[in-house]
Every structure is written in C-alpha cells, then in structure tokens.
Amino acid sequence: MNSLINFKNLKLHKSVKYQFYIFSFILIATLIYSFFYAIPSHSGGAIGIGSPILQIGDRSFYIDKYLDLGYPKEVNGSFLYPFILKLITRFLILFEFDYTSRLWNFIVISISSLLSLLSLLLIDRIAFGVFGYRVAVIANWLFIFCPYTIFYSINGSLTMYILFFTTLTTFIVIKSSIYINKNQEGISPINTFAYLSIALILLSSLRPTGAIFSLVLMSFLIINIFSRKDKNLYNKFRNKFIYLIISFVIFYSIFQIFLTYKYLLFSLNSFTNENGQFFGVDRNLIKERLNIKNGEIINSLKLNIYWLVWKITEFVSGMSDIRDSHNGINGSPLLPFILRTFTGIFIIYPINLFAFFGLILNWGRIFNSGLIWIFFSLIICISPSLLGVAFTRYIYMFYTPIIIISASCIEKLIPYKEDS
Numbered sequence: 001m002n003s004l005i006n007f008k009n010l011k012l013h014k015s016v017k018y019q020f021y022i023f024s025f026i027l028i029a030t031l032i033y034s035f036f037y038a039i040p041s042h043s044g045g046a047i048g049i050g051s052p053i054l055q056i057g058d059r060s061f062y063i064d065k066y067l068d069l070g071y072p073k074e075v076n077g078s079f080l081y082p083f084i085l086k087l088i089t090r091f092l093i094l095f096e097f098d099y100t101s102r103l104w105n106f107i108v109i110s111i112s113s114l115l116s117l118l119s120l121l122l123i124d125r126i127a128f129g130v131f132g133y134r135v136a137v138i139a140n141w142l143f144i145f146c147p148y149t150i151f152y153s154i155n156g157s158l159t160m161y162i163l164f165f166t167t168l169t170t171f172i173v174i175k176s177s178i179y180i181n182k183n184q185e186g187i188s189p190i191n192t193f194a195y196l197s198i199a200l201i202l203l204s205s206l207r208p209t210g211a212i213f214s215l216v217l218m219s220f221l222i223i224n225i226f227s228r229k230d231k232n233l234y235n236k237f238r239n240k241f242i243y244l245i246i247s248f249v250i251f252y253s254i255f256q257i258f259l260t261y262k263y264l265l266f267s268l269n270s271f272t273n274e275n276g277q278f279f280g281v282d283r284n285l286i287k288e289r290l291n292i293k294n295g296e297i298i299n300s301l302k303l304n305i306y307w308l309v310w311k312i313t314e315f316v317s318g319m320s321d322i323r324d325s326h327n328g329i330n331g332s333p334l335l336p337f338i339l340r341t342f343t344g345i346f347i348i349y350p351i352n353l354f355a356f357f358g359l360i361l362n363w364g365r366i367f368n369s370g371l372i373w374i375f376f377s378l379i380i381c382i383s384p385s386l387l388g389v390a391f392t393r394y395i396y397m398f399y400t401p402i403i404i405i406s407a408s409c410i411e412k413l414i415p416y417k418e419d420s
C-alpha cells in the first residue's frame with residue numbers, strides 16, 4: 001500500500017511498545033502532579049496544568065502585546081502557533097474560561113503531549129527503517145529520558161510542534177521510494193512531495209527557522225535527485241504535478257521568511273549583541289579584548305583565531321546547556337538552573353557528541369537513506385547561533401536526526417541479544 005499511513009504503521013511495534021507505555025505513564029503522572037503543584041521553570045514562572053500563568057516560552061510575544069520581551073511593535077512572528085492559542089482561548093471564553101485558567105493550560109499541554117507521543121512513534125520507525133531494531137530501541141529511550149522531552153511536552157510551547165513536523169518530514173523522506181531499498185515498498189515520488197508539502201507548509205507557518213528548514217530541505221532534495229544517475233527515478237520525477245508542489249513549497253517558505261524578516265533581523269541583532277557571562281567571564285569584556293584594531297597582520301590573525309575558537313566553544317556549550325546562564329538565578333528558583341546544567345553535561349552533550357561520531361561511522365547509510373539532508377538542514381537552521389546566543393531549545397526543535405544518529409553510534413558500544 002503506497003501511502004503514508006496505513007494500519008501496519010498504526011500498531012505499536014515491538015521496538016517501541018514498552019517505551020510508549022512508559023512514556024505515556026510518565027506524562028500522565030507528571031500532568032497529575034502538576035495539577036496540584038506547579039513545576040518551576042527556568043524563566044522564574046511555572047509549567048504544568050496548575051500554573052497560574054503557563055510559561056509556554058515567549059508568552060508575551062505570542063499572547064500579549066510583545067512589549068515585555070523588548071520586541072518592537074512592527075516585529076511579527078509566524079502565524080500558526082498564535083492562531084492555535086487564540087482559537088483555544090476564544091473557544092474557552094464561551095464557557096467563561098480565559099488563558100490563565102487550568103482548563104486552558106490542560107488543552108494547550110494536551111496538544112504538545114500528544115505531539116511528543118506521536119514523535120516517539122515516528123522516531124522508532126525512522127530509526128528502524130534506517131538502522132534496524134537495536135538502534136530504534138536506543139533512539140526511543142534517548143527521546144524518552146531526555147528531560148527536555150518532558151519539559152516541552154508539559155509547557156505547551158512551540159518547540160514540540162516543530163519537533164513533530166521535523167520528525168514527520170524525516171519519516172516521509174526515509175520512507176520514500178527515492179531513498180528506500182529497491183526491494184522494499186516505499187512512497188512514490190509524487191506522494192512523497194505531496195506529503196512533504198503539507199508537513200513543510202505547516203512547519204514554515206510555525207517559526208521563521210521552520211521556513212528556512214523547509215526551503216533548505218526542499219532545495220537539497222531537488223539537487224540530490226537531479227545529481228543522481230538514475231534514469232528510472234528521473235523519469236518518475238518528470239511529473240509536472242511534482243514541480244508544481246515543489247514550486248509552491250519554495251514560494252510559501254520564502255513568503256513566510258519575508259513576512260517575518262524583521263523578527264529574524266531583530267534576533268540576529270540580539271545574537272551579535274549577546275550579554276551575560278561565558279563561564280564566569282563577562283562577554284562584553286571578551287569582545288573588548290578581541291576587538292581587532294589596526295596593527296600587525298600576525299596579531300590580527302591571532303585575534304581572529306581566538307574569536308573563532310571562542311564562538312565555536314560558545315556554540316557547542318550553548319547547544320548543550322553547559323555554559324553560564326544569561327540571566328543568572330537572581331529571582332529564579334534554584335532547581336531549574338541545577339537541572340538545566342545537569343541535563344546539559346550528562347545527557348544533551350553526550351547525545352550531541354555521539355551524534356558527531358555516529359555521522360562519521362555510519363555516513364554511507366545516513367547518506368543513502370536521505371537522513372543526511374535532514375541533518376544538513378538542521379545545521380543551517382541553527383548556524384546563526386554561532387554569532388552569539390546558543391540555547392538547547394534551538395537544536396531540540398530539530399533534534400530527530402541527532403537522536404537517531406547518536407543511537408547508531410551508541411548501538412556499536414552496547415552488546416545486545418540477537419533480534420528475535
């Protein structure tokens with residue numbers, strides 16, 4: 001059956017069955033606990049059903065008047081996520097509940113939690129399809145026991161929406177007949193791009209980086225297909241409807257970037273003027289010391305090397321949440337700060353490191369499956385963080401290939417029983 005979803009895909013496979021039940025139990029238990037005791041977040045607010053004001057991340061930007069976060073009035077984000085929140089709010093107003101009620105919290109959190117469960121099922125099928133049973137099992141556990149999976153599930157933020165559509169996009173690509181083993185049944189090229197168009201249009205509507213991801217991925221896929229010496233594939237790809245789909249997705253992604261370009265410029269400016277401390281040292285002091293003035297070429301070259309090393313270190317440590325906090329812990333609970341740094345050092349950083357080695361060890365399989373184009377699109381989306389601000393949230397939004405490639409490396413280190 002040449003379709004994206006069929007009854008075989010809907011069942012719980014052996015590689016994910018127990019993880020799905022365990023993750024569902026963790027989610028439900030956490031939600032029940034949060035109904036009675038709101039869980040403190042790193043921003044000084046709280047998450048969970050019992051939160052007086054649910055910290056969805058940039059709440060003022062998406063719900064209020066944008067002013068609390070310093071955004072100018074003319075700066076606008078993508079429309080889909082605020083539209084969903086507004087739709088929920090207007091529905092609940094009919095029953096005299098507003099966006100500070102527990103019912104509002106419950107509905108918003110339920111959506112993000114459902115998306116995280118669906119992401120787990122898709123991650124299992126992607127890892128299984130590319131690397132097999134053992135890697136799928138490891139990838140599932142990595143996703144479940146990464147604390148950010150629970151955190152972004154129960155804060156109802158935009159992050160889990162983007163992760164889900166990134167995962168769905170990855171699933172479509174690796175299941176496509178363009179990349180799948182010729183002896184297996186895959187999604188036809190025309191259906192591949194039809195399904196991709198839906199996923200990428202929704203992704204583009206969620207956040208500017210989602211639009212950039214969609215534009216880059218579609219461009220990579222086109223270049224890869226036309227550069228391959230496969231006449232049979234080329235003949236299948238000549239369908240005019242495919243070109244129409246591709247053109248529409250590219251145009252829509254560019255249009256969404258155009259609509260939000262002031263947001264992107266504001267973010268880039270914030271990145272380059274990042275304040276706070278870098279491992280206890282004031283960033284402005286580092287910038288001052290690295291200020292390249294007229295002088296000897298050798299001295300300028302040395303300072304440029306220092307700057308490059310600093311930025312790479314900032315990027316790696318920031319994406320793994322193992323550097324100093326920008327705002328410190330003044331006025332904020334201590335627990336979120338401790339959990340964030342612990343998670344970064346012992347979970348996020350090892351996953352990222354294993355993904356780096358997994359990319360080298362399994363390059364052939366990653367390339368042939370099409371997973372490499374998802375990975376490259378992810379890298380381009382988070383590359384602006386090299387300029388300054390780098391948070392784990394930026395990479396977690398597109399974390400699917402990182403988790404799976406990391407699992408492919410870990411699988412080589414852990415002995416497993418023979419598949420039954």
